[in-house]
Amino acid sequence: MSRIVFDEVPGCPPRVRAVFTTRTGGESTGPHASLNLGSACGDDPGHVRANRNLLAGSTGFDPDRAATLTQVHEATVVAVGPLGGCGTFIGSLDGHAAADGMVTSEPGVALVVQGADCVPIVGWSADALTVMGVHAGWRGLMAGVVEAGAAMLGTPGSVAIGACIGPCCYPVDVDLREAIAIRFGDGAVCGESVDLRWAARAALVAAGIPSPQIVDVGGCTSCDANRYFSHRRDAGHTGRQAGLIWIEEER
Numbered sequence: 464m465s466r467i468v469f470d471e472v473p474g475c476p477p478r479v480r481a482v483f484t485t486r487t488g489g490e491s492t493g494p495h496a497s498l499n500l501g502s503a504c505g506d507d508p509g510h511v512r513a514n515r516n517l518l519a520g521s522t523g524f525d526p527d528r529a530a531t532l533t534q535v536h537e538a539t540v541v542a543v544g545p546l547g548g549c550g551t552f553i554g555s556l557d558g559h560a561a562a563d564g565m566v567t568s569e570p571g572v573a574l575v576v577q578g579a580d581c582v583p584i585v586g587w588s589a590d591a592l593t594v595m596g597v598h599a600g601w602r603g604l605m606a607g608v609v610e611a612g613a614a615m616l617g618t619p620g621s622v623a624i625g626a627c628i629g630p631c632c633y634p635v636d637v638d639l640r641e642a643i644a645i646r647f648g649d650g651a652v653c654g655e656s657v658d659l660r661w662a663a664r665a666a667l668v669a670a671g672i673p674s675p676q677i678v679d680v681g682g683c684t685s686c687d688a689n690r691y692f693s694h695r696r697d698a699g700h701t702g703r704q705a706g707l708i709w710i711e712e713e714r
């Protein structure tokens with residue numbers, strides 16, 4: 464089995480860790496090969512659990528204190544206490560809260576947002592005492608999930624945008640292109656495609672996060688089949704990568 468591959472988010476403050484995963488290094492097979500972290504996409508739950516534990520071992524978060532959501536492409540962002548309310552990796556593969564963003568100020572609680580084309584966003588407050596994770600596809604972007612997350616984060620430090628489907632691979636119908644352009648500006652439309660990353664950045668800036676404080680890790684999920692799951696490329700038969708962020712506990 465190959466080693467787990469993930470991107471470390473650069474520039475995190477001391478005690479904050481954030482990573483974006485790839486599909487490499489897990490135990491799942493077939494369309495979920497191999498580091499699938501999603502429990503609602505048809506994979507063997509035993510493999511998903513094993514993958515989550517492998518990732519925890521590679522990156523250092525506590526899998527017993529990781530919070531996931533039942534993501535529904537809306538704009539609800541929930542505050543996660545000391546494992547209150549949102550489910551865990553170990554106790555429950557699915558998060559209990561139907562929402563698309565989380566914030567927490569609890570050291571040791573890892574926020575996990577999943578995607579397979581949608582934009583994963585993680586961020587921290589200026590005082591590094593609160594962290595945020597948001598899942599933003601076009602529906603969530605239009606609904607305002609990014610702005611909702613930024614509002615709950617408080618005074619922003621920095622945010623990071625992980626790999627998502629690029630405008631190279633995301634043609635949509637004209638009605639959606641027009642709606643996206645009206646909401647986020649003409650730059651969010653490229654020919655017959657929309658640029659979710661551009662839209663997410665516009666939403667973050669509109670929410671008060673200065674552009675220099677937005678880190679873009681890059682990557683098109685659909686172009687890079689060796690590295691990423693892509694819902695559109697794989698016609699829905701695929702796994703989920705994730706963005707994770709947590710405040711390390713004091714030793």
Ligand SMILES: [Zn+2]
Nearest residue numbers: 631632683686
């Ligand atoms: Zn592409």
